[in-house]
Amino acid sequence: MIQANPHYEELERSYLFSEIARRVAKWQAENPTLPLLRLGIGDVTEPLAPPIAAALVAAAKEMGTPEGFHGYGPEQGYPWLREAIARNDFQARGLNIQADEVFVSDGAKSDTANILDILGRDLTIAVQDPVYPVYVDTNVMLGRAAAIRRLTASEANGFLPGPDSPGADSDVIYLCYPNNPTGVAADRELLSAWVEHALARGSLLLFDAAYAAFIRDDRPVSIYEIPGAERCAIELRSFSKTAGFTGLRCGYTVVPHTLEAQGAGGPVKLRDLWLRRQTTKFNGVAYPVQRAAEAVYSEAGQKAVRRQVAGYLANADVLRRSLEAAGYQVAGGQHAPYLWVRVQGSSWDAFDDFLERLNLVITPGSGFGAAGEGFIRISAFGSAETVARAARRLETGRVEG
């Protein structure tokens, strides 16, 4: 019998979403007529906007015609999409990111996991607590369980741990802003401090900007707005929350030419390693999906996705006002679709209370790490109508008549 990867047995089994499903199913069986509303999901609820859906359908039709059929495309994405990304998401903001530094993929989750392939094994890792569990699990799978340090995001630091936090002295530092699950967004000062720290220490920042589209003031949308980031940071982006692509699967990763790491015989360009990784282990994104992503950057596409994001943010505003009116302390939700809410007692007690008293499903904060205990995450994804009903329940403390 051959050896399995022994580190899979070090993974903590994630009970979060299965336990939520179990408790909700049990409650629904006992209360089949009560009006359950879900604020737990981190998934978009609006369909693809018309110009994007139209591009998807047109490209799907092409695939059935001799002249429009597309076989294998470039593993790293079609040049027209990489150029549209570089131009719109970076160059239009004055950032010097070129198309050949942009790698189109099937989503930020895959990239977050796969990027570790190109790094050495003997590295220390810093993640926030609470945290998107993929950062932790993918490192545990590589045998780094003991090398993971946690940067506590607490009320004391406004859920924005800086490079002075214990654990920040690590080789690889995950930053996720706007943050999942806390919904807080970093400002220029904090990001500048992280870039300065990474450059001084020789650390690599993995900057997850999957929620970048939700930023509504002038804070940085990209880590490359901070000078020097092109020498210490990889940025992960996604069309999932920006444009409703959770079911289509498309994202991209930026690895600048100027980003180096120590190879066997001297510095190597991580961009070249990532190109080799992607061309060897990946075969590109479906042609119709890439055409849909390209349509996000059309004038009509931009208008439509901004309207969708504004809708989710308006939901967040409604929920925040109701929660605050009911006396809750609320973080996040200004530049993100998530609210991070302080509760009495444990996260799971609050889960049960919200379910039984308000017939609302939320996500227990403790599911994202020890520092999430005593908090819940409320998602602003949902129709305006659902959110208005949920907000009334939060504000009044009871289910509508």
Place this chain on the structure above:
Amino acid sequence: MIQANPHYEELERSYLFSEIARRVAKWQAENPTLPLLRLGIGDVTEPLAPPIAAALVAAAKEMGTPEGFHGYGPEQGYPWLREAIARNDFQARGLNIQADEVFVSDGAKSDTANILDILGRDLTIAVQDPVYPVYVDTNVMLGRAAAIRRLTASEANGFLPGPDSPGADSDVIYLCYPNNPTGVAADRELLSAWVEHALARGSLLLFDAAYAAFIRDDRPVSIYEIPGAERCAIELRSFSKTAGFTGLRCGYTVVPHTLEAQGAGGPVKLRDLWLRRQTTKFNGVAYPVQRAAEAVYSEAGQKAVRRQVAGYLANADVLRRSLEAAGYQVAGGQHAPYLWVRVQGSSWDAFDDFLERLNLVITPGSGFGAAGEGFIRISAFGSAETVARAARRLETGRVEG
């Protein structure tokens, strides 16, 4: 500066397709009016068949409607697709493969690479020579350059090395049948010998059956037709060549419940590790692509894809007859879209000769490994018309007037 993965520097740079492109571009610049035909590509050329294209378009349209929109799906694929696969590709052949042993992915290339994540590190690896380079490169990336043994596929063994080959005594054994690049297919006797060997030695077979649809007699299509394979083999399948999905990206991997490996504290089920790997590091295949894959199994879909595959096989027959008429020794092409042709002199000399004398692009066999030297791969993908013209050139030894 953090450490990069040092093993990327041990990769041999693949010059094969870039060198082909360079030589062809140079020749075309010098001979702009000569009628070049390409028999080099391993990519399908027919568009999606109508019932499959229709399913793709219908699902793309759904994504733009509130009632038809799909967000995140199950990472391992929608149940309706996993069930269609288990039923049609296995149960209909009397094989006991269940839907929860089928994992839908973005293609066999990704799975071939990613499956290594769930295995231990200190393993010996056997690959055929000539070989699909991804098997080698993904192991080199993990630091196994010195652990790779090559099973020579030569005229002497009919390009079908068996478990008596030097190197077969390895932990992980890659088998690809029908084979890329040689185009030969294994019979029941050979596969039985490999399964018996794997069970006796405790080896894992990685059975790449991406070209299964091209088999036209009663030889095994799946490794699970061999009793005992469910305890020693993972099977990788793809819709790419079967149904023209190279540009849509969909495949699947079968990991039976009965397949065990040694974990940290005793035997573990590789199926459970793969489920954990996929749910952690992958986020599923685009909904419209999965609907298109489902349509492959409809009655109309099956009829259409069988017709497409028969067309490519008819091309292979035409090419084989012409090559044999011209005195070439030809292997493969009976149950695969590739012909493996003995040439005078080196593979690259033959490449230049075919280009200059016949204005044909082929693939030098030496690009697939040392044992490919002295051979060329001819692909049967292409229109019947292109193939007929190419065949005339091969037979007559000159370009048509």
